[in-house]
Amino acid sequence: MLEERGFATVALASVRAQAEKTRPPRALWTTSQMGRPLGEPNDPAFQRRVILAALALLERTDGPVILADFTEDPAGWRDSPGWVPPVLPDGFAAEITAILPLWHQAQTRYGRTSVGLSFLAPEAWPGFTAGFLAGALPVTAPFETAALSLRFVCDDIKALYGEAAQAVGAAPSARQVDAWFWRQTEAGRLLLALRDTAMASENNALKTVGGRFFVPVPWLP
C-alpha cells in the first residue's frame, strides 16, 4: 500500500511462503525466528548485515516483485549449554518474590524492561490471579473488561520471567526460556490454570482470550 502511495518499501519476511503469496515489491527472507526478524539480540554485526541486505534491494531495478534470501543463520539461536535456569520456591506468590531481584538485575543489564502492559505492579499479580481462579472477574484500570485485565497481566508475567531468565550469565535460547517457563515454574502452571478457568467461564470475552492468548499451543499439556 505504501508503494502505491509513492514510497519504496522493503519487507523483512520471516516466513518465505507468505512472501511468495503476497508478492511485495521487495522482500528479504531471513532464517531468523519469528519475533527476531533482525536476528539475535546484542549481535549488532549480524543485524547490520540483515539491514544492509534488505536496503540493497532498494537499488535494484528488476522489479516489480523481488524476493531475496538471507540464509546466514544467526549464531545465537541454538541452546546455550552454559545457561543455568533460576531455581525458585514453590507457590506463585513465593516464586514472584524470589524472582524479583533477578528481574531487577535484568533491568540493570539491559537498561530496560518490557513489563508494563497490565499497569499492575508484580507484587499485585498473585492476589489478582488468585481472584480469577476463585471465580471473580476483577477489572483493573485502564481496562474496561476482566478479560483484557487478565490478558495483559499474563503478558507481563511472561515478560518478567523471560527477562529474569536472561538476567545473568550465558544467554539462553528462546526455546530454553520457553521450556523453563512452561515446564518448571509456578507461573507457567498458573497460566495453564488461568486458561482452564477462563475457558470454563460464562464470560465469553474471557473464554476467547483465555483460549487464544494465554498459552501457546505447543506448551499445552
Next chain:
Amino acid sequence: MARIEDIPLPTRDAVLAVPCPSFETTPFVLGPPLAERRVAIVSSAALIRRGDMPFSFGSAECRFLPASTPVAEILVSHVSINFDRAGFQRDVNVVYPIDRLRELAAEGVIGGVAETHYTVMGSTDPVGMVAAADQIAGQLRQERIDSILLSPV
C-alpha cells in the same frame, strides 16, 4: 528459526494456512542511491509507548513512534503469543532496528533516519488498513521520507 521445518507444529500449519492478500497492482517505486535515501521503520509488532493503551485485537490503527522515544519506553503489545519475545526483552533492535539505522546514517550508508516511525498490529486484515496507510503516507511526505523498512514479528 523461520525455516518452515523449524517452526513447531501446530504453529507451522497455522502460519502456512494464513490467508494472504493478493493485490491487483504491482507498484515499484525507484529512487535515489541508498546514500541519499531517508528511511523509516514500519513495525507490525504493535509497539506502544509505556503508559499508552495496548493495541486491541483486530485493531486497524497506526501509531506514530517518534525516533526520540527512549527504547526503555517501548513495549510490544501484539496479540499473538506465537512468536518469541525474549529477544526483544534483551535488545529492541531485533524488532525495531533504530540503533542500526542511526549507525548507517552516521556512516553515510543511508541519507538519513526518519524522525517518526510507525507501528501497527500485524495480524489485522490488510483490507482494513487503507486509512492507516494514508495516515502514514501523509507523515512520510511531511518528513521527506522516501524509503520504508517493514519489520514483522
